[in-house]
C-alpha cells in the first residue's frame with residue numbers, strides 16, 4: 384500500500400520537516416545518533432541531518448526510502464536508510480540519542496512493541512519525539528490520518544504515558560492545530576504531541 388502511495392514524483396507529505404519536530408528537535412543532544420521511525424519519504428530525516436545529527440531512517444516502503452535518499456542527495460546531506468518492518472526491527476540497546484516518530488500509526492500490539500523498544504534503545508539522556516493523530520481526527524475538517532474504522536490505530540496522551548512509562552515526560556499535549564504537509568495532510572487536525580527523555 385505505501386509503495387503505491389509513494390510511487391509518484393511528488394513528495395506526498397512535502398519536503399519540509401514536520402512543524403512540531405522543528406520546534407523541539409533541539410531537545411536531542413547535539414550531533415547525536417537519531418533513529419527516524421516510519422520515515423517515509425525522508426523529510427524529517429533530511430532536516431535532522433542538516434542540523435548535524437547522524438540519522439538512520441527506517442520504513443517498510445522501499446519506494447519511500449528511495450525518495451528519502453534522493454532528497455538527502457539534493458540537500459547535500461547523508462542519511463542511512465533501512466527498509467524494515469518495525470514490528471520485527473531490532474532497535475538495539477542504549478544506542479540512540481534521539482528517536483523520532485511522526486505519524487507512525489500502527490495496530491496497538493505493534494505500537495506497544497515499538498514503544499518498548501524505544502525505551503530500551505535510547506541512551507541515558509536520549510530523547511523521544513512523537514506527533515500522531517488522536518481519535519478525534521476523523522471528526523475534524525483536516526485531511527490525514529488513519530481511517531475512523533480503525534480506532535485502535537490512533538494515539539492518545541494517556542496511552543503514550545502508559546506505553547512509555549520508562550521515559551520522563553518533558554512535553555505531553557493533545558491539541559488541535561493546522562497541519563500543512565504536502566497533499567496528504569492538510570487543515571485543522573487533532574493531534575497528540577509528546578517529548579520524553581530516558582533517565
Ligand SMILES: C[S@@+](CC[C@H](N)C(=O)[O-])C[C@H]1O[C@@H](n2cnc3c(N)ncnc32)[C@H](O)[C@@H]1O
Nearest residue numbers: 385396421422423442443444468469470485486
Ligand atoms: C503517514 S506516513 C508518515 C511518514 C513520515 N513519518 C512523515 O512524517 O513524512 C506513515 C509511514 O509509516 C510506515 N509504516 C507503517 N507501518 C510500518 C511498519 N510496521 N514498519 C515500518 N514502517 C511502517 C509507512 O510505510 C509510511 O511511510
